[in-house]
Amino acid sequence: MRIGWPRQVFAQVLLVQLLITTGVLLLLTGLFLQPLRTQLDYQAEHEALAIAQTTAVDPEIAAGLLSSGPDPAGPVQRRTERTRRATGALYVVVMDLRGIRWSHTDVRRVGHRVSTDPSPPLHGHTVLEVDRGTLGTSARAKVPLRDSTGEVIGAVSVGIAYSGVQERLMAALPGLLRYAGAALTVGAGAAFLVARTLRRRTHGVSVADIVALLSEREAMLHAVREGVIALDRHERVRLVNDEASRLLSLEEDAEGRDLKEVLPPGRSRDVLTGRVTGRDVLTVCENRVLIANRMPTPDGGAVVTLRDRTEVELLGRELDSIKGLLDALRAQDHEHANRLHTVLGYLDLDMSERARDYVAGLTHARRASADDIAERVRVPMVSALLAGKSAVAAERGVTLRLSDRSQLPSRLIDARDIVTVLGNLIDNALDVFGAHATQPAVEVEVFVEADTVVARVSDNGPGVPVDLRDTVFDEGWSTKEAPHHRGRGLGLAMVRSLAERYGGTARIAARAGGGAVFTVTFPGIVTRSAARTQPALAGDTP
Numbered sequence: 001m002r003i004g005w006p007r008q009v010f011a012q013v014l015l016v017q018l019l020i021t022t023g024v025l026l027l028l029t030g031l032f033l034q035p036l037r038t039q040l041d042y043q044a045e046h047e048a049l050a051i052a053q054t055t056a057v058d059p060e061i062a063a064g065l066l067s068s069g070p071d072p073a074g075p076v077q078r079r080t081e082r083t084r085r086a087t088g089a090l091y092v093v094v095m096d097l098r099g100i101r102w103s104h105t106d107v108r109r110v111g112h113r114v115s116t117d118p119s120p121p122l123h124g125h126t127v128l129e130v131d132r133g134t135l136g137t138s139a140r141a142k143v144p145l146r147d148s149t150g151e152v153i154g155a156v157s158v159g160i161a162y163s164g165v166q167e168r169l170m171a172a173l174p175g176l177l178r179y180a181g182a183a184l185t186v187g188a189g190a191a192f193l194v195a196r197t198l199r200r201r202t203h204g205v206s207v208a209d210i211v212a213l214l215s216e217r218e219a220m221l222h223a224v225r226e227g228v229i230a231l232d233r234h235e236r237v238r239l240v241n242d243e244a245s246r247l248l249s250l251e252e253d254a255e256g257r258d259l260k261e262v263l264p265p266g267r268s269r270d271v272l273t274g275r276v277t278g279r280d281v282l283t284v285c286e287n288r289v290l291i292a293n294r295m296p297t298p299d300g301g302a303v304v305t306l307r308d309r310t311e312v313e314l315l316g317r318e319l320d321s322i323k324g325l326l327d328a329l330r331a332q333d334h335e336h337a338n339r340l341h342t343v344l345g346y347l348d349l350d351m352s353e354r355a356r357d358y359v360a361g362l363t364h365a366r367r368a369s370a371d372d373i374a375e376r377v378r379v380p381m382v383s384a385l386l387a388g389k390s391a392v393a394a395e396r397g398v399t400l401r402l403s404d405r406s407q408l409p410s411r412l413i414d415a416r417d418i419v420t421v422l423g424n425l426i427d428n429a430l431d432v433f434g435a436h437a438t439q440p441a442v443e444v445e446v447f448v449e450a451d452t453v454v455a456r457v458s459d460n461g462p463g464v465p466v467d468l469r470d471t472v473f474d475e476g477w478s479t480k481e482a483p484h485h486r487g488r489g490l491g492l493a494m495v496r497s498l499a500e501r502y503g504g505t506a507r508i509a510a511r512a513g514g515g516a517v518f519t520v521t522f523p524g525i526v527t528r529s530a531a532r533t534q535p536a537l538a539g540d541t542p
Contacts, residue, residue, distance in 0.1 A: 021187035044139035044160045045128040051087050052141045052158040055080060061094060062147050065154055070100055072107035081105075090138050090161040094145065096154045097122055105135065114157070118142075121155035135159065226305050227290075233300030235259045235273055247306050248285055267474065267493075268292075272304050282309070284493045286501055373402055377446065378410035385419050386444060389426045393442060398430055403445035408453070411527040417498045418455060418522065422446070424491040425457035425518050432461035432516075452504070453522040460515040469508040495520060 055061060064075035071077065080092040080103035094102040099118040104110050120127050120142065127142040138159035145154040221228055227244030231237060237254050245254065254262045263269045268285045270276045271292045276283075281292045291307040339358075346355035373390070377383040386402060393400035412418065426442065433440040445456040464472060473496045495518075496506040504521035511517045 018188055018191055021184060021191060041130055041139060045130070045141060048089065048139055048158040048160045049126070049128060049141035049143070051083065051089055051092065052143045052156045055083055055092060055094070055158065056143050056145050056156045059148070061156075062145060062153060065094065065096060065102060065145065066147065070096075070102045070111040072110045074102070076102040077104075077107065077110060079103075090135055090159040091157075093157040093159075094154060095157070097152070102154070118155055118157075121157070122152060124152055136161070226307055228303065228305055229272065230297075230303045231259060231272065231301050237262060238301060244306055247288055247290055247308055272302075274302060284497050286497055289494070376402065376406050377408045379408055379412060379415045379418070381415045381419050382408060382422065382446070385423055389423070389430075393426075393430055396430060396433070397440065398433055398437075399439070399441040400426070400430075401441070401443055403443055403456075406444070406446050407448065408446050409448060409526065412453070413525045413527060417502075418446070418453060418525070421495050421498055421520050422455055422457070424495050425455070425520070428491060428518075429457050429459040429461070432459060437461070448526055451524050451526045453525050454519065455522070456517060456519045458511050458515060458517040460511065460513065463510060463514060463516045464508050472508065473506060 058079065060079055061076060064079065068074050068076070076094050080094055083089075084092040084105065091105040093104050093114065095114055095118055096102060099113050099122070101110050101112055101114060116131060121144050124144050126144075127140075130137065130139050132138075138161055140157060140159040142155055142157045144152045145156050147153050221239070221241040224241070225243060227247045228239070228241045229237065229244040229248070230239040236256065236258050237250075238256075240250060240254055244250070245252070248263060248268065250262050259269060259272060263272070267276060268283045268290070271281050271283050271294065274294055274296070277294070279293060281294075283290050283292055289309045291309050292304055294302050294304045296302045343355045343358065346352065346358065373386050374380075374383045377386060390400045422444065426444065429442045440460065442457065442459045445454075445458075447454055473492050492506075499506045499520050499522065502522045502525055504523050506518070506520045509517045509519065
């Protein structure tokens with residue numbers, strides 16, 4: 001069974017921490033032992049120095065050196081041997097100026113020259129060292145020996161057995177190892193706790209698996225068609241994928257920045273920060289309709305997923321329009337049946353001329369209305385919208401007319417945004433009338449001031465209270481029940497968003513005689529100054 005490097009992150013961290021802790025303890029133990037050894041050497045050398053200095057000031061030693069020769073039984077040998085036994089020194093050696101021993105632990109060496117250089121103490125210097133001599137390694141001290149006049153007549157060398165120093169060092173080692181073992185135990189316990197916490201956080205996966213997971217996560221986040229944005233508990237952008245950057249129009253360096261710096265105030269930011277809660281929350285960012293779901297994370301942050309529902313919303317509106325057209329076709333079917341009955345009656349009564357005039361009158365009225373719209377609104381997309389909405393309004397019993405002052409040139413940067421705004425405003429105006437409304441009417445006015453297109457839709461319905469004139473533009477606000485295929489409260493929010501995209505405004509005013517007036521401006525949407533300045537709609541009051 002081959003023992004290899006562990007795969008799990010917690011095991012790797014535990015092993016590395018144990019190795020580091022052991023290495024640090026060994027290093028600290030070595031760093032502690034070296035000063036301890038130096039200190040023990042220092043103590044031994046100064047112990048030898050004290051013995052050597054005491055021996056050197058003994059007058060009997062100096063007198064014996066001057067009055068006799070080197071003799072194993074002489075007074076110098078007897079005196080120094082007594083000192084050695086009393087102090088426990090390894091040796092006490094007295095030498096003359098020639099370096100000849102006058103005393104030694106081994107009496108056979110008395111009368112022989114010392115094994116080390118005697119010149120420093122014979123020249124008046126004190127020597128402290130650890131050196132090897134005839135009796136082995138010792139901590140030694142050498143001092144000059146002087147007579148009564150202070151003249152150097154020899155030297156005294158005292159050695160302390162170095163084995164005693166090592167014994168003291170070894171005696172201190174068990175206590176040091178106990179402290180090191182205790183520290184190692186504490187360090188190992190702390191490393192185990194850290195590793196266990198890491199194991200719980202990483203679910204026991206290996207480093208290779210973590211790297212693979214990160215790579216797969218990056219690939220998945222940037223491959224999915226949903227926007228994903230992650231925030232920390234301080235509302236900083238922790239992660240954002242390509243789709244979320246596109247849907248929210250974020251800059252490339254959004255990650256790591258505060259959400260307030262990358263996203264303007266509004267419902268979209270409130271949804272991301274959790275101030276607006278709910279499941280499948282609808283929000284509008286610029287001209288996109290988004291569905292957001294926010295999931296809090298254990299660390300206080302959140303992950304938000306975003307889905308682009310702009311096309312679905314447009315399809316839903318088209319479905320509503322088709323449904324309205326179907327209702328209109330049913331009504332027209334009934335109306336045409338009545339008209340055909342009238343024509344049939346004329347024919348049965350042999351009044352063919354009256355039948356011809358009746359049909360011609362109906363055809364002329366419709367053609368005149370369409371021609372009038374196309375003449376004053378030169379943008380085919382907008383004129384087609386107005387013609388279609390006129391038919392829908394007529395079938396609902398609502399009079400929809402184009403103001404006499406309406407003029408719209410053909411050269412616009414993007415007519416689709418004007419179509420979206422007018423379509424929403426006209427639909428809302430038609431929806432305010434109940435089944436029993438008296439003479440319901442909607443007036444559309446669209447004109448150009450300098451390079452700004454002004455679109456205005458007014459109705460004689462119940463109007464909008466003053467305290468709700470700003471609220472109606474909020475996303476999700478609606479007084480109508482939402483259909484199954486889409487949400488409500490997005491049309492006016494999109495109107496304001498499109499206007500602000502061009503630097504314009506969307507506002508509500510009261511209509512004289514009752515009702516509401518919606519005015520939307522599109523600065524810079526005209527490619528040339530093609531229209532004269534138009535006055536405000538008569539009767540409008542703020």
